[in-house]
Amino acid sequence: MLKSAFTVLAISAALPLSALAADSYTIDPSHTYPHFSISHLGFSTMQGRFDKTSGSITLDRAAKTGLVEAAIETTSISTGFAKRDEHLRGPDFFNAAEFPSISYKSTAVHFKGDVPASVDGNLTILGVSKPVTLKIDAFNCGINPMSKKDTCGAAASAQIKRSDFGVKYGLPAIGDDVKLVFEIEAIKN
Amino acid sequence: MHELLNHPAAQAGLIPFLAGLAAAELFQRARLSGLAIIAGFAATVYLASDFDFYPLNASRKIILSGLACAALALIIDVLRLRWVGPLLLLLGGATTIWTALRILQQQEPQLMLQWGAACAAYVAILIWGMDKLLDQEPVRAASAGTALGIGTGGAALVGASGLLGQFGLALGSAAAAHLLIQLYTNQTLQTGRVFTLPLAMIAGLTGCIAVLGAKLPWYALIVLAGIPLAARLVPIPGGSVRIQSLLLVPLTSVFAIAAIYLTWRVAGDVPF
Numbered sequence: 001m002l003k004s005a006f007t008v009l010a011i012s013a014a015l016p017l018s019a020l021a022a023d024s025y026t027i028d029p030s031h032t033y034p035h036f037s038i039s040h041l042g043f044s045t046m047q048g049r050f051d052k053t054s055g056s057i058t059l060d061r062a063a064k065t066g067l068v069e070a071a072i073e074t075t076s077i078s079t080g081f082a083k084r085d086e087h088l089r090g091p092d093f094f095n096a097a098e099f100p101s102i103s104y105k106s107t108a109v110h111f112k113g114d115v116p117a118s119v120d121g122n123l124t125i126l127g128v129s130k131p132v133t134l135k136i137d138a139f140n141c142g143i144n145p146m147s148k149k150d151t152c153g154a155a156a157s158a159q160i161k162r163s164d165f166g167v168k169y170g171l172p173a174i175g176d177d178v179k180l181v182f183e184i185e186a187i188k189n
Numbered sequence: 190m191h192e193l194l195n196h197p198a199a200q201a202g203l204i205p206f207l208a209g210l211a212a213a214e215l216f217q218r219a220r221l222s223g224l225a226i227i228a229g230f231a232a233t234v235y236l237a238s239d240f241d242f243y244p245l246n247a248s249r250k251i252i253l254s255g256l257a258c259a260a261l262a263l264i265i266d267v268l269r270l271r272w273v274g275p276l277l278l279l280l281g282g283a284t285t286i287w288t289a290l291r292i293l294q295q296q297e298p299q300l301m302l303q304w305g306a307a308c309a310a311y312v313a314i315l316i317w318g319m320d321k322l323l324d325q326e327p328v329r330a331a332s333a334g335t336a337l338g339i340g341t342g343g344a345a346l347v348g349a350s351g352l353l354g355q356f357g358l359a360l361g362s363a364a365a366a367h368l369l370i371q372l373y374t375n376q377t378l379q380t381g382r383v384f385t386l387p388l389a390m391i392a393g394l395t396g397c398i399a400v401l402g403a404k405l406p407w408y409a410l411i412v413l414a415g416i417p418l419a420a421r422l423v424p425i426p427g428g429s430v431r432i433q434s435l436l437l438v439p440l441t442s443v444f445a446i447a448a449i450y451l452t453w454r455v456a457g458d459v460p461f
Contacts, residue, residue, distance in 0.1 A: 083457065090349045090403040091248055097292045097402035098246055127244040166244060169352055173195070 022060040025152055025186035027070060029053055032184045034072055038162075039175030048088070050102075052076035057152070057186045059109070059116065066109030068119055072102040092169035099126050107131075115139050119156065125165040134158050134182065150188035157181045200236040201342065201355035202362050205229030209363030213370050213378065221266065222367060223384025226334065227259035229363025230356070230391060237355045247398045248352055250288040255391040258284075262386040274320055277382075281316040281390060282309035288394050292401045304401060311410050312393030318417025319385035325421065328371055328430050330380040332437035333420035334364030334388045340413050340445025341392045341399075344452040348405035356395045360388055368438070371430050389417075404456040409448040416444045 035049045055070035074096040077088050089096040106121035116136050123132040134156040141152040158180045163171060193199050205228075212228035234240065234252050242249050261280075265273055285308045286293075293301045315337070322330040342357025364384075371378050396413060399405035420441050425433045 086349045086404065086456075087351075091246075091353055091398065092349075092351050095246060095402065097295065099291075100295055126246065166241075166246075168238065 021062040022058055022065075023150075024189045025057040025059070026189055027053060027055040027057065028151075028185040028187050031153075032182075032186075034070075035181040035183070037179045037181075039177070041173050042175075046079060048077060048079035050074070050076045051078050055104075057184075059152070061111070061114045064109075064111040064114075066106065066116060066119075068104065068106040068109070068121065070104045072104075074100055074102055093167055095126060104132070104134075116154070123158075123160065123165075125162075126167060128165045130160070130164050132158050132160055134180075144187075147187075151185060152188075153183075153185045155181065155183055194236055197237070197351060197355060200233055201358035204236060205233045205359035206362040206366045208232035209366030210370070212363075213367050217378065220379045221263070221381065221383055222370075222378045223266070223381040224259070224263075225367045226360060226363045226384050226388045227255065229366065230255055230359045230387070233355055233359035238352060247288055247292060247402065248356075251353075251356060251391060251394045251398065254284050254288060254394060255387050258387040258390045259383060262382040262384075265386075266381040266383050274317075277316050277320065277386060278313040281312040281393065284390065285309040285312045285394060285397060289397060289401055292398070307407070308397035308401070311397060311414060312390065314414050315389040315393040315417065316386065318414065318421070319389040320382070321421055322417060323380065323382065323385060326425070326430075326433060327377045327380045328368070328433045329420045329425075329437060330385055331364055331368040331371060331378070332434060332441050333417045334384065335361050335368055335438065336420075336441035336445040337388065337392045337413060337416045338362070338364050339442075340416065340448045341396050343445065343449040344405055344409050344413070345395055345399040345403070347449060347452045347458075348399050348456050349403045350399055353395050353399050353403070357392060360392055364388065368434060372434050375430050377430055405452050406455045409451045412444055412448040412451065416441050419444060 029052060032053045033049045033051070034053060035047065037045050037047045040046045050072045052073040053070055058067040060066060074094040075089055077085055077094060079085055079088065088094055103124045104121055106119045108120040109116050110118045116139055118136055119134040121132060121134070122129045135158065136154055136156050138155040143149070144151040160178050160180060161176050162178050163176050209225035209229035213222040213225040216222055216224050242253060286305055289305065289308055293305050296304065319330065319333065322333060338357050338359070338361025342354050342361055345357050346354025367378060367384070396405065396410050400407050400410060420437055423437065423440055425436050
């Protein structure tokens with residue numbers, strides 16, 4: 001008996017701390033919306049979002065490491081005007097028939113204390129991958145009072161140039177700078 | 190000037206027209222006036238897009254295919270290789286599959302086969318139809334090219350792709366420049382495969398990608414495929430090129446307008 005307990009302790013001590021402390025989450029698509037805003041001919045700033053996002057997040061707050069993977073369906077774009085959405089799905093912009101998803105995969109998660117402050121990663125749009133750092137503006141974890149499940153939520157933002165990803169239609173009249181805001185909720189597995 | 194060059198109408202209408210006019214005049218003595226088509230198309234690509242081929246998406250494959258076809262057709266015309274017709278149909282079919290491959294791969298196998306075969310057949314029919322016009326008066330190919338370009342471009346524009354619309358309209362403008370020289374001089378101007386092959390290939394691929402990737406209805410392509418046939422079959426009197434043009438242009442334009450109208454009925458007004 002004593003020997004078995006000792007064996008368990010020895011194995012536990014041999015495991016990396018991160019393997020014991022890492023929490024994995026699945027992105028909740030009903031509370032996760034990537035938003036974007038872009039200048040329209042210099043007159044106004046148009047807002048849009050993608051309605052379908054999936055992915056996973058792993059966080060080890062003790063070891064200050066993590067992994068974020070997200071896939072956004074390009075057909076789910078919504079700007080509040082159906083004709084414009086059709087155009088945005090078409091070959092001029094997101095080319096959804098040829099590139100059905102946008103993806104983001106982290107390479108490093110940076111912490112401030114035990115809270116993630118920014119995420120380095122690669123954003124892939126139209127098959128072009130570029131490094132993009134997401135700044136985490138808000139982060140909170142706890143028990144969801146409705147579902148009683150462990151949940152984490154975050155708001156992250158970044159600024160990109162669409163021309164870097166080959167989305168060049170309408171330049172320079174339609175802005176090149178795109179502000180991205182991700183509102184994310186993820187449920188612990 | 191900068192503002193003019195950035196205007197989509199100038200990029201797809203005025204500039205390719207002027208480039209086509211210059212190329213047709215410049216290469217007239219070498220009997221390569223048909224280079225007007227690729228000159229007009231290249232001018233539009235330079236202004237509206239770029240010659241960057243990474244990532245190699247369908248629109249960029251259209252550009253690459255058009256340029257490659259023009260180079261191939263130049264060799265065929267210079268070496269007078271008349272027997273290559275059937276090979277060009279196979280080339281058209283294979284290029285279509287290559288261009289649309291990534292879009293087709295997103296579909297169920299049955300749809301992938303249907304759309305792939307239909308698109309390859311459409312491009313091959315256009316190449317065959319335009320190639321057949323080489324045996325007749327050059328004004329027929331120029332009229333058909335003008336209508337095919339404007340019909341494809343107009344329908345693609347309405348079907349929610351500005352860039353594909355510009356590709357087609359550039360072809361129409363360049364072909365119209367070639368036709369204008371014939372109208373002005375009242376003399377025929379050499380077309381050749383350097384005119385018909387890139388025109389048919391670019392128009393065909395543009396139409397297919399607009400169907401697969403945007404909202405161009407497939408039956409608009411059937412109407413567009415009728416343009417070379419109509420230009421070949423309509424009887425025209427010999428002699429005056431001007432009178433021949435005045436008969437051919439309205440007739441072929443009917444098909445172009447019909448294709449644009451059919452697309453508009455499905456897609457509605459242009460969203461930009």
